[in-house]
Amino acid sequence: VWAYNSFLDMLGLKRMVAEAKLLFLEMQEKGMTPNVDTYNVLIHAICVAGNVEEALRILKNMLSHGPKPSIVSYTIVMRALSGQRRIEEALQLLEDLSQQGLSIDKSMYGTLLYGLCKGGRVADAIRLFEKMELSGFNDIVAYNCLIRGHCEMGDMNAAKKLFIEADAKGLKPDVVMYTTLINGFFKIGNIEAAQELVTDVGKKGLKPDLIMFSTLMEGLCENECFEAAQELLDEIVRQGLEPNSSMYTMLICALCMAGSADKAVHFLEEMSLKGLRLD
């Protein structure tokens, strides 16, 4: 069963949900009894594939036959509902799990926080965050969720304050947190604050990744920093990373709108040399 669980997980991560389902059936044909981990892996794969309805059905079925859902099962489905901003249904799930006698752990609180922020209910999220604080659940992930909630509301003062608070607590801000804030500052047009954070990433010796660079590319283009956007491509290569097609597409779009057709053509050619195509 353990071997099957691991294999199922692999398939799920590779977005091979159909294959995962077949494997699940095969297990049962061979007389093996899937345990709750097996179900969780399957539910996770189904959720990642975006089929929350089916995940909900499986979760409900587990109540009557098969292994009882664990807190992990609920967390997986909660996360999927939250990602689709279906916060009411997510909260309903929370009541269901209490009725099952399950108690809410740190990851579930984190998921709930994510859901509230994603659903724009930042005030509720702040209350939950304060409650989580008492249990020592506020790790770097929790901080980042709430920071993102504030960013989405354009409240960068609150976001920055949380960032400083996390730092002061000794929770080391990571590239994810910097990316969240950089994105937030770009969205309100505060280019200086965004640039300052980028400098900070370098000072701290953190390794920028493709997601951070993609965020930068979008922010620079949206704020019409065309030179900086072009230089960014070189910086990405210096960091040993490969610019992807969406970065080129953003840059080329921005250059076209700025009326620099010649430069746009230059990057278009560079793209095709690398075997990339416009998105």
Added chain:
RNA sequence: UCCGGUGAGCGCCCA
């Protein structure tokens, strides 16, 4: 120990 929570764009789904 092993299954679950955080960041960009694209695609997918929904509108």
